[in-house]
Amino acid sequence: MEQMEQMEPEAQKAAVRRYGPQEIAAWLVIVVLVTLIVKTLSFIFIPLSVAVLVFFAVGMPMEFLRRFGVPGWLRILLVVSFILDALYWVGGLLQANIMEFVGQLPVFTQKLSEYAAIELQSYGVTAEQGKEILDAFVGNMDGKKMEPLGSFLHAAGGSFFQFIGNLVWVVLFLIFMLAERDGMENRLHNAFGQRRAEKIIKVGGRISQSIEEYLGLKTLISLLAGVLTSLALWLFGVQFALLWGVLAFLLNFIPNVGALLATVPPVLMALFQSGSPGFALLAASVLVAIHFVVGNYLEPKIMGRGLNLSPLVVLFALIFWGWMWGGVGMLLAVPLTAAFNIAMEEYDPSMPLAKMISAE
Template sequence: MPRSLATVSLALLTVTLIGWLLHVGRSLLLPFVIALVAWYLINTVALGFKKLPLGPFRLPGWVALPAALLTIFGVSSFVFDLVTANLTELAGDAPLYQTRLEQVFNELMASLQLQDQVELQDLLPSGIVSKLISAGASIITTVAGSASLVFIYVLFLLMEQSTFDRKLMRLFTSKERAEVAFAIRAAVGKSVRHYVNIKTAVSVMTGLLTSALLSFIGLPYAALFGFIAFLLNYIPTIGSLISVIFPSMLALVYFKDLSQFLIIAGGLGLIQFSIGNILEPRLMGTSLNLSGLVIMLSLAFWGTLWGVTGMVLCVPLTVLGLIVCAQFPATRPIAILLSADGEVGEPLALHEHADIAGSTENHPKA
C-alpha cells in the first residue's frame, strides 16, 4: 500500500510539473507547435498533389512539396489580409455599434417596465464591442509576430524530415522495440489524419455556409465571420456557440428590426446543429473513441495552458495520449478512462515477445 501511494503521488507530481512547464514555456513552445501543424499540413497537401491524376504521370516529390508550401503560404497570406482588413474596418465602426447596443438594451429594459432599471454596464463591461475587437486584433498581432519564427521552424522540419525514420530506428536497442514504436506512430498518424481531414472539411463547409447566409441577409463582415466560424469549429462544443453569438450580436445592433436578427441566429444555429450533430458524427464514426467528458476536460486543460491554440489542439493531443497510454500495462488504465467505451484494443506489439514496458530482457549484453 505505501508503495502504491508513493507511485500515485509521484505520478501526480510529475503531471503537475509537466503542466507547469508547459504553461511557463508557452511563449517558446507555441511557435514550434504551430510549426508542427503547418509542417503536417504541408506534407498532407504535398501527398494530395502527388496523387493528382495527370494521365500516366504523377508529380514527383521535389515538385509536390514546394507546390504545397507555396499553396499553404498563399492561402494563409490571403486569409490574414482579409481578416486584418475586416478587423480594421470593424474597429472604425465599433463606437457606432456600441452606441446602438446600448440603445437596444435600454429599449428592451423600458419595454419590460422593471421597477429597478438595469443598465448595460451592470451586465457587460464598458465598451464591450471595442474590447472584443481589440482581443481579436491582439491574436492577429501575436500570430504575425511569431510568423517568421514559425516559418524558420517549418523550413528546418522540411529539410530534416528525411532523417526522422532513421533517427527513430536508432533510438531503440532492439528491432522489436523500434517496430512497436513505428506501429504506435502509424496508429497515431492514422487517427489524427482522419480527425484533421474530416474536421477541416466540415469547418470549411461551416465557414462557407456562414459567409453565404450573412452575405444574403446583408450583414457586413461576412467573410470575417465565416473565417471565425471555420476556426472555432475546431474547438469542441463552445466553438460552435461562439461562432453563432458574434454575428447574431452584430445583427442585433446593425438592423433596425428583429427579423434579420432572428433569421441569422436561427440560420447559423441550424447550420451548426446540422453539421456538428448530424453530418460530422456520421463522417467521424467511432474512430476517435474519446469520452465526451474527457473532451471537455481536455478543452479546459489545454485552453488554460495554451489559450485558443490549446483549445484547437486539445482533441489531437488527447488522441495521442490515449493511443500511447494503451500500449503500456502501467498506463493502460488511463487509456481506458479516456476512451468512450472502455475498449482500447490490444497493444501494438508486432512480435509475441516484444518488450514495450521498459524491461531490459531484449537489451544486448555488454
C-alpha cells in the same frame, strides 16, 4: 484455464504495486513541472503547437502527393507555399475587416448596451449590475480582468506584416518537421535497433494516422462551415461576412458550443444593421441550419466519429489552455486535447485515462 485465472489477480496486484502512492506523487510532480515549463516558454511552445497541428492537418495532402511520385522537397514547397498564399490573401482581407469593425465597435457596444438594458429591466436587473456580472464572468484565472474585446481586436487589426512576422516561427517549425518526416524511420532503426524500432514505428504510425485523419478531415469540414457562413451572410448583406466566416472556421474545432459561439456575433450584427428582429431571426435560422447539416450530418458521415471527448473535459480544456496561453490557447485547446486523447487510445498504458476523458 485455472492458471490464467490465477495469473489475472497477480497481474492486477502488480499493476497496483506499480502505480503506488510514490509513483503517483512522482507523476503529479512531473505534470506540474511540465505545465510550468510550457507556460513559461509559451513564446516557443505556442508556435510549435500550431506547427504540430498543421503538420498533422497536411498529412493527407502530403501523402496524396507522395503517391504520385512527387519528390519530398517539392511536396514541402507546394504545401507550405499554398498555406502561405492562403494566409496572405485571406489574412489581408480579414485584417481589413477587423480594422473596419474596430472603427465601428463603439457604436455596436452602445447599441448592445441599450438592448441589454431593456432585457435586464424585465428581470429587475440594472445596467450596472449586468456589467458587474459580465466583468465577473470574463475574469481570468489569476484574478485580473481579461482584455476587453476592443483591445484584442485593436491588436489583431495591427500591421498585417506584423501578423505575417508572427507566423515565421510556425512556418520554420513546420518546414523542419515536414523535412524530417521521411527520414524518421531510418533514424529510429539506427537508434533503437530493428526489433524495438519496428514496434515504435507501428505504434507511432497508428497514432499519426489517427490524428492526421481527424485533423485533416476536421479542417476540411470547418473550412466548409466557414465558407458557407461567409457566403450566406454576404447574400443577406450582413457586414464583415468574411470575419464571421473565419470565426466559424476556428470555432468549429470546439464541439457542442463552438457553433453557438460562431452564430451569436453575426446575428447581433444583422440585428444592429436592420433593426429588425425578424431579419436577425431569419439569418440565425440559416446559420443554425448550416452548422446543423455540417456538424450533425456531414461530419459523422465523413469522419465516422467525432472528438469522443466528454463535454466536461472540453470545458476544462478551454479553461486550462486559456490560462496557459490566453486566447490562442483557447483556440488550440480542443484540437490539442483531441490529439492527446487519440494518442492515448493507441497506447495501452494510457488507455484507462483515454477512456476516462472520452464521451462514451
